[in-house]
Structures are given as structure tokens and as C-alpha cells.
Amino acid sequence: MADVPKPEELAKIDHSLSPWQGWMNAPTEIREGIACYGVAPKNTRIVDFPNPREWSPFDEDWKLPENWKEIVLDGLRERIDRFRSLKIFMDICVRCGACADKCHFFIGSGDPKNMPVLRAELLRSVYRKEFTTAGKIMGMFAGARELTYDVLKEWWSYFFQCTECRRCSVFCPYGIDTAEITIIARELLNLLGLNIDWIGAPVANCYRTGNHLGIQPHAYKDMIDFFVDEIEEVTGVKVEPSFNRKGAEILFITPSGDVFADPGTYTCMGYLILFHYLQSLGLDITWSTYASEGGNFGYFTSHEMAKRLNAKMYAEAKRLGVKWILGGECGHMWRVINQYMDTFNGPADFLEEPVSPITGTKFENAKSTRMVHITEFTADLIKHGKLKLDPSRNDNLVVTFHDSCNPARGMGLIEEPRYIIRNVCNHFFEMPENTIREQTFCCGSGSGLNAGEDMELRMRGGLARANAVKYVHERHGVNMLACVCAIDRAVFPDLMQYWVPEVGVTGVHELVGNALILDGEKERTTDLRNEPLPGVEIEEEE
């Protein structure tokens, strides 16, 4: 944590960071490589979001309704009345600058509008103008300004250059959560149909079909069946997952990225192997082809949409009559569950307080949401000596761990993944202290920014993280970056390819799947990626 500034320090506002000079009038350029494509009308319409139309952020005209300004200001008024936190965050910032240099986008770009304080000031200045007496009377002298078309474009540009990672809030002496400011700003933009398609499409697909890619239930099952074959090839053991099984004790929900995108798929195989191993110890678990998405991109559009998508998981749990939900390695899904579920769709009183059927451990932290993170579950199994593990199977890997922003800062899940890694791998090295745990640097592509067209933004946003990986790679020979988030698994391969190409990316349960010794397994010669295990020579085909 940064030192809390003393009152005399707070009084000395550094005017070189002053929002009053310059930035208000600096025009915003919507640049290729930085901006994402605008949301397509079909994806807006299907979820009843406003203003569906073909539009491009690179065009002059964004095709807004005539009364757009009224819509935004009414929206802001409504939210200020509704969320006391927002009102406080608008009023109490003293611009001490503690957050200024903590944002990975600022660090990577040097663009002052990426300082969290200034990014928030983009919204705050309009708030002052419309909702405070000082701002109404003194205008720019009170840090207030009109909401104009240019200001709106500036909002769009910079609130989609924030990954809602909350690193800045760790350093704020007042506890202002800048991510919540971004969340509200995006809600306001969404009122005008100004979202990005990389968010709009997953939301629409998730709402209609059940997951971000729009994969239908039979294809979802086919994919898992494919993993079953792969696992049999590697281990000689046929695992038998069940789908949509009523009366199962536990429902398992993971982000669809684990099912459809490498290297998440290997993590998915890890889950399957673990569940098979635990079957004889009393695990009664089912997958769902309908609640086939743990991720919640609705959270990047509006609270209401996040609620609608979150409800689906609990509806499925109710339909199947399970006792509780086990959740896979995911990022923002856990922020939604941990911080919003109770007021979105809770209490989930039709479920029971989660208890591990194998160890009897009560997950009291999940008492009200009734959803347990799989690393909590697995760490507990290891702690109770329930897993037979051969960490030497991961001996070709020198691993470091990236704390995914939402599990780390959004729910305090810090030790469990490390505990697992230390038990399934022999070579583990931490990145520097100010880049991990609650101070972890974002992957640079969270909150829906993991598109392809904004690759330059992603690369510079991820620089601070990659720079720390580069350090442990050079110092300790780290060649594998482990994480517990599907977005991380999707974006890190790109980030590593650019900054540290020698380092691969894995989920924690892929490592578990490799190390876990199954009853009746054949002698393993390859890992889950079909690459030879350390010390095993590739045999010539006869």
C-alpha cells in the first residue's frame, strides 16, 4: 500500500497534474489500434439496448438520438441518486495524485488522461457543471465543463481504455474505486448505444445461447467429449462427465473460454481429470450445457444486464436441484459473484451452504452466494492430503503466477492458487512484490478490451505485467505464466508473443491435471498438450 498522505501533503495539490490547465480543451483522437469497433445493431437489439444502428467510432457522426445530452444527464442524475458510492466518489477526490501513476495504461502509454484521477475527472467535470452549485456558477474555475459531443467522444475513448482492474483504488487514501466510475460511465454510454462489439456480441450470445461464442448445447457437449478422448490418450483413463443431470450435488460452471480456446482447453481437461479422480471419494458433480458461461460481459454494459446474465447460472442450479455451485478459473465472474450476486439475484436460499463432500470443509466465505472457486476447493483437497500428486511431471516448467485482478482484488483470492502450484510444480518463482497479489498488474485486456483491433492498446496496457514476467524469465528461467482467469489465458499468449516470446501460458488446473495420479492410469509419456514429459524420450513409431 502507498503511504497515506498527511494533511499538509494533501493541501499541496501538485498543479503540474492540474486538470484545470490544458486537458479540458485537448481534442480526443479516436485512433486505430487503440479503439475497438462499435457494437453491431443486431447485438444491441436482441437485448433491448437503446439505439441499435450501424455506426463506427472512426466516423464523425455517431448517429445519436437528438436528445442524447438529456439522456446522458438524466442517466447520471438517476445513478447519483441510486448509488451513494458514486455520489461520494464524485465529491471527495482531492486530486492528491496517489493513483496517478498506478494505472497500467498510463504506465505503458504516458497519456495523462489514463491517470485514474484524470480519467475520473472526465466524468466529474460534467457532474460538477450539472449537479454542483460551485460548478454551475464558476464553470472551469471550479473544474466544471459542459457535456459536448467532443466530451462524449472523449468519455468513450478513455472509458474504453480502462480495464476496471482496480489497481488504482488500492492506492487511493479515500478508497475511491475508479473502476466503479468507469462502470457508470460505460452505462451512460450504453444508453446511447455506444458500446463496443467485443462486449456487445458476447452479451448477445450469452443471453440468447448461453455463452459468449453462441455455441449450442450439443456442440458444447461435443467439445467436452473431445477432451475426454484426449485425456484417455494421455492417461489411458476414460473420464465420464455428466451433463444437465438433475439431482447432482454440485453444478460446475466455468467460462466458455476454457471449453473453446487454447490454452484454456487444457485447464478444462484438468477439471475433468480432477472430477474423475474425486468420483470414487464421493464427488457428485454435473456440467450444464445451458449455463455454459461463467463470464459475465453484461457487467461491462449495465448492472441490469449483468444481473440478467448472472441469473441464468442460478436458474440452472435451481432447475437441476443441486446443493451448491462450483465455479471454474475465471476473472470478472468472481467479482460479480463476490460483490454483486447478493443484491442482483440473491439470496440463493434454494441452495445450501457449500461443504466439500470429500473433506467436509465448510466454505463459509461462500455462505450467501453458495458458489465456490475451484482453487479454494482444490487447495482444501491438497491441504487434507486427498490428492496423489507427482509434481515432477511439471518439471519442464518454471512457473510464475499472475494474480488475476478480479479474484485477487475483487475477492481476496491470493494464497490458494499459489498453494496449489507449489504442490503440483517443483519450480515456482514470484514476480516482484509490487506487481503481484493486491498490487497485481492487469493483463491489459480485461473488461471486454480483449479484441483484435485494439492490439496496440493491449500491448502497452500489458507492458507493466509483461515487464515483470520478463524479469523472472531472465533471472530464474521462468517459461510458464500461470493464471486463474479465462481472459488472461486468452490474452496472455498474444502479450507474451510480443514482449517475452519464450514464456507460455497455463491455467492452474492444467498443472493439477498433469500432476494428478489417477487409479489405473498408464505410464504417462506426454502432458495434456501432448508434449513429452520431462525425462521421457520420444519413442520412434514402430
Place this chain on the structure above:
Amino acid sequence: MKLEKILKQKAPAVVKTWIRMTLDTYPADARRFLNEQKDPFANPVGQALSQEMKNIYLELLEGLNPETVSSFLDYMVKIRAVQDFSPSQAVAFIFFLKKAIREELKKEIQKNRLQDECMDFESRIDALALLAFDIYVTHKKKLYEIRANQAKNQVSKLLERAGLICEIPPWNPDFKDANGQE
């Protein structure tokens, strides 16, 4: 060469000016942070910049081994390739070195009549700029490659996994089936 001796003696001052000029390419509000935050993990850009520019300068004095100097240039140019710079702006910092030398060593150059030596040394800086341009293009190409691969992988892997396409297996000339066919 007299000039090289002076350049070596004055290295700290010249490098400092060169770094300052390069930092000036960033917005005013970011400069102080880039310059003053010494933790390389809190400030990867500023620290890479000051470390590598120092290395580049010392290497220039030794001659110009493209391999060594490229390794110093690489990280810096890679960073600038994803920042808000046009291609020319991204590598322009190389030419600032000429200006830094002229500013810092003006008196010495005039006093010792080192103009000719100075021009020779500046040719080295020009060669460095060309190297930087090559590195810049390599990284930009890499970015587009990553982008293209991302799109390609998304679609082809799904089709393959879903069993919708049947890949032709890799050809192994030594492998024969039961009928002795290749």
C-alpha cells in the same frame, strides 16, 4: 580520436540531455513520472529508456556492432512501437543524440576544431537510426501477425474440434501402412 575521448569524458552529461530530449516526446504530465520513478517495475518505460540509452551511447563510442546495439535498441523501440507515435516520431529520438552532442560539447568541438570528427561520428548515429527503423518495422509486423493469428486460430481450431473439418494428417515418408503403401 580526440572527439571520442571527449565524448567518453562527457558521457553522463550527453546521455542526460539525450534522455531529457527523448522524454520531451511524452506529454508534459507524464515526463516527471517517467524520469523520477526509479523502480523498473513501477516505471518500465522510463527505466528501459534511461538504461538502454546509456548502453546505446557507450556502444556507439566503441564503434557500432549491429548485433550488440540492436539488443539495446530492441526493447525501447518495441515500447515506442505501441505508443501514440507515428513511425518517424517513434525512432526520431536517435537523431536527438546529434543535438545533445552539439549542445553539450559545442565549446569543445569549436575549440579543438573537431567538426570533421563530429561529422564522422554523426554518420554512426545515422546508421543507428536505420537499425532502429528496421527494428520498429519488425515489431509492427509482429503486431499484425499476432492480430492475424488470433483471428485465424479462433475459427480454424473450433471447426477442427467440432469435427466439421477433416485435416489431412502430416506426411511421414518412412511410415508404411499394413499394405506397404506410403
